Amino acid sequence: MQVIDQLNVGGAERVLVDLANILHRQGESVTVITLVRPGKLAAQLNPEIPLLNLGRVNRFNVLKMFRINRICSRYDIVHVHLRYNFRYVALAKLFFGGRYKLLLHDHFGDIENDKAIPTGIKFFLHRNPWFAGVSQPLVDWAVQYIGLEKENVFLLANIIVRKETTLTKRAAPSVPKLLLVSNFREAKNHAFACRLLSRLRNTLNFTATFVGQVIDPQFMDGIHKQIRGQKLDDIVKVVHDCDDVQGIMGEYNLAIHTAYQESGPLVLIEYLAQQLPFVAYKTGEVATQLQAVIPDFFMENFEIEHWIDRIETLLSRGDHYKDSMKDAFDAMYSDQAYVEKCSGIYSRMMINGH
The missing domain is CATH 3.40.50.2000 (Glycogen Phosphorylase B;)
Known part of the structure; x- marks a missing residue:
């Protein structure tokens, strides 16, 4: 039971x-x-x-x-x-x-x-x-x-259980779509994500979606203020009512995961299942396991310029990681x-x- x-x-x-x-x-x-x-x-x-x-x-x-x-x-x-x-x-x-x-x-x-x-x-x-x-x-x-x-x-x-979806071919897009899936609380580090995206827009034309439940309303209010204050309203959409994140991953070109402490994080396995490349801070058991297989997906610090370089590199590679992501999911999960x-x-x- x-x-x-x-x-x-x-x-x-x-x-x-x-x-x-x-x-x-x-x-x-x-x-x-x-x-x-x-x-x-x-x-x-x-x-x-x-x-x-x-x-x-x-x-x-x-x-x-x-x-x-x-x-x-x-x-x-x-x-x-x-x-x-x-x-x-x-x-x-x-x-x-x-x-x-x-x-x-x-x-x-x-x-x-x-x-x-x-x-x-x-x-x-x-x-x-x-x-x-x-x-x-x-x-x-x-x-x-x-x-x-x-x-x-x-x-x-x-x-996680892999949801059967039609996997999208991810060629290098003219306007890439970025995804961040994390419930809204301090440890998920949305504040860093906002600073990152604010700098990224200086060199890249993109849109982004934040998906997650509100765990800490005061923290959520702060993120809304940060989005407005950094003039990200036109490129960042916030979604709270998505119960099937794997089902929407095919719409995106790259995910980011900025949490600074995790036990999993579970969502990285979902990205792997749907062959959506990602850039994530290395924290948690899943990150430790996957870094040994696909090290390009993981960051050791929160230096914004390092994140921007990695994001632009992965976007330029399109479907380069598709086979290695499939093999890793099948072997490990x-x-x-x-x-x-x-x-x-x-x-x-x-x-x-x-």
Whole structure:
């Protein structure tokens, strides 16, 4: 069973939806439960996958804790996404005596800068000692800071399902279209993107689209002001209601990703799937994996002139990276490879006596 609080638009939520769909497609039995509400991404689950909703309002509601423990007790393994959800289910299990095995799937994105242990996490992980991190630094944290055994800690990097679309031939365009997909909060560094585009327009005629949900309204207001202040209104469009970003990638010539801290980032795999070249700051497990294969896509700093040079270089190359992007996606992010990884984790949990 896969557990999360709600399936709003976000990286961990996307991973759960794609993981559940992949497991179902491979013939595995899977159920999804949301602790608070289903959320927008619930509609993207295969309709044959059972979706339960606890409907919790107050996390200290004893009746809801009793019910989640009863539900989890129907399953051998409960795969919980995000630390606070794991803590909630582990507390319910402790109170009401569940015998199922819990796996924490940790998506925390700033582990290199913040290694603090959230309240209760160490206590509950020592009683439910199974951990999957989306990045190698998370795996190292679980061993070094939590004290888990290495054989109970796994790297489970992010994955997405490739949407079948008509892939566009990307010849060098006269007016290239740039895409940035990131929810609007400070760590995504839209402010740098605006400064970059303001300088880029001095040498290149282009348009750009920012796609993302508003996580921090105050930050979003600041970005709108920056767009107006740098006179980007005529070339930058902001979109908040796109639930299918892979479906629009064929309209663009190049993507940029300016976030300075990530656990994934998941969207880079989507660019790879749709063979949309990109320029991204190197942060997160996906960036580490892909830089070894296509180093031209990654930046080590935020020097604007370096970014401009790289953007212009990639645009001039058109479809040069198409084959290498396809090969990288097939080799690193296929459904079968991910299912085998998950099945291996679940098998190890069942064999172990914890």
